[in-house]
Amino acid sequence: MLNFVVRRLLYLVPVLAAVSLLTFLIASLLPGDLAYVILGDQATPEKVAALRHDMGLDQPMWWRYLSWLGQVLQGDLGRSFRTGQTVLQAVAERIPVSIELMLLAEIIGLAIGVPLAIACAARAGGAFDRFMTGTAFAMLSVPSFLSAILLIYLFAVELRWLPATGYVPLSEDPLANLRFFVLPALTLALAEWPGIMRVLRSDMIATLQEDYISLAKAKGLKPARILFVHALKPSSLTLVTITGINIGRLIGGALIVESIFALPGIGRLLVGAIYTRDLIILQGVVLLVAAGFVIMNFIVDMLYAVLDPRIRHGHA
């Protein structure tokens, strides 16, 4: 097991190196000179040249990459030239919002998707299964900005149960905080559950054909035990994968939802950085999000081993 963990950790090194290189290239290859952006209309060629020299922009690109990487490895991701805030400060301020949003969205998505998948697989091909498969397919094609607007209209405008936009920190008032999160989390969950349901449903149907399920029936076990103990666990590998990918994606990918609901998360930070051409923030946030994504997938690999003893023991 330890061997397995170490091997997976070693895989992370080249992946993270590639991520950092790509992130650096995105920021460096964007049109427009950073020095001009910072200096604005008042830029004189001399001032620009001086600033370029100060920032190392006149150095060759490989040198700039290596020195940036060196700083990153020391924990210095740079500082916004607009707000003076470091990337780490800016991210640290907003990451709790994004993590809370992503966790709530994933929990709601699983809470909807998993029971539906089990119910469908238990009677595969039945009326309920066909109806839900169709519904999931339809929901998969609804973009989140549309469901966001519909949810706001229904729950905030018509019913007035929940606030449409805004945010209160969790530490100030947990209940109010949760009220602000319900609609954005639900919006994201509505896009998550169909994928969760479809993947788990088809894996469950395949598992239910297995010999060991026949034996579980022949042992006279209760149907619920067969579904939840004997079939769910071996069917969960793909589910864990897509949940992991979803979570990674949601950390930085909730751009639209955070913008619509005015949640001060990573997504909003990223959108702001793009609008203001704050390349240092952009570069730093993209790097952190990508690293988070990679680490999330590492955790998923570890979960595989928890779910399937054959992986844990190095078989298969």
Add this chain to the structure above:
Amino acid sequence: MSEALLSIQDVAVELPTPRGTLRAVDHVDLSLEAGRTLGIVGESGCGKTMLSRAILQLLPKKAKLSGRVMFAGQDLVRLAPERLRRLRGRDLAVVFQDPMTSLNPVLTIGTQLIETIQEHLELDALAAKRRSIELLTAVGIPAPEQRLAQYPHQCSGGMRQRIAIAIALSCEPKLLIADEPTTALDVTIQAQILDLLAREQRRRHMAMIIITHDLGVVAGRTDEVAVMYAGRVVERAPTPALFKRMHMPYTEALLAAIPKLETAPHTPLPAISGRPPDPTRPVPGCSFAPRCRYAAGRCHQAKPELVAGETAGHVYACFHPIQMAEGVGA
């Protein structure tokens, strides 16, 4: 003669396939008394596994089952699901063919044994665990306590089949169905597993059905043998009587197809030529006729019914039975 523990009456199984309805089991009657053993023998596709699934009510959802499966006075075909569930695993147990796939790969051996025991017997966790260790010891597994915490993939094939047998025996069933219990195992393990089954059967006085394609497996280990072909029982007899004088040419051909030690090297095995009939296209006559060297005109037109042979309890379905005076057959 005591009341039969299991009585299969006119059981037929039909499976819808893209090429038409497949009759996997074609109106079979069999019975088995408590504590006795029955071998069901036949080639792949003869319906023997479908018949065992029909007894256990574990047929695929699309299969159509007719007839009656009377077990301990109840018709399993019409039994309410909850009552059937309480019967399975307790009075009616099964060992499947492939121990590599019949144990759940993500649950420990202990879980899979103990859950069966606790489902049916009123035992607390500790007593159930103690019973599991006893069972593993009984089926010949060394260091049973350590095995409980292990997963199936940490055991060899023979070991897994022993565990599957321990699970089947866990609630002292009245009937054990072993569906090709040794087909997936190494030859060296096969005899050990068969002897284990025979020993536990005698010790626990349970009835047992051994399903196999190998007449050699049932010889000396069963009280009675039923030979199946194309979904039908074509010969049934007390085991010694069958091996002394078989009447059905198919049974003879099955026996001839087993390699023997005394045969000279490089002698071709007398395999049964041709293939079993397409079960979606029933033939009007005897379904073995196209492959039978004794077949004559009548065999292709009419289906022979089971008729009594010379020994008590011996029945066969053939117009030209072998090892019999000419003209005695129906």
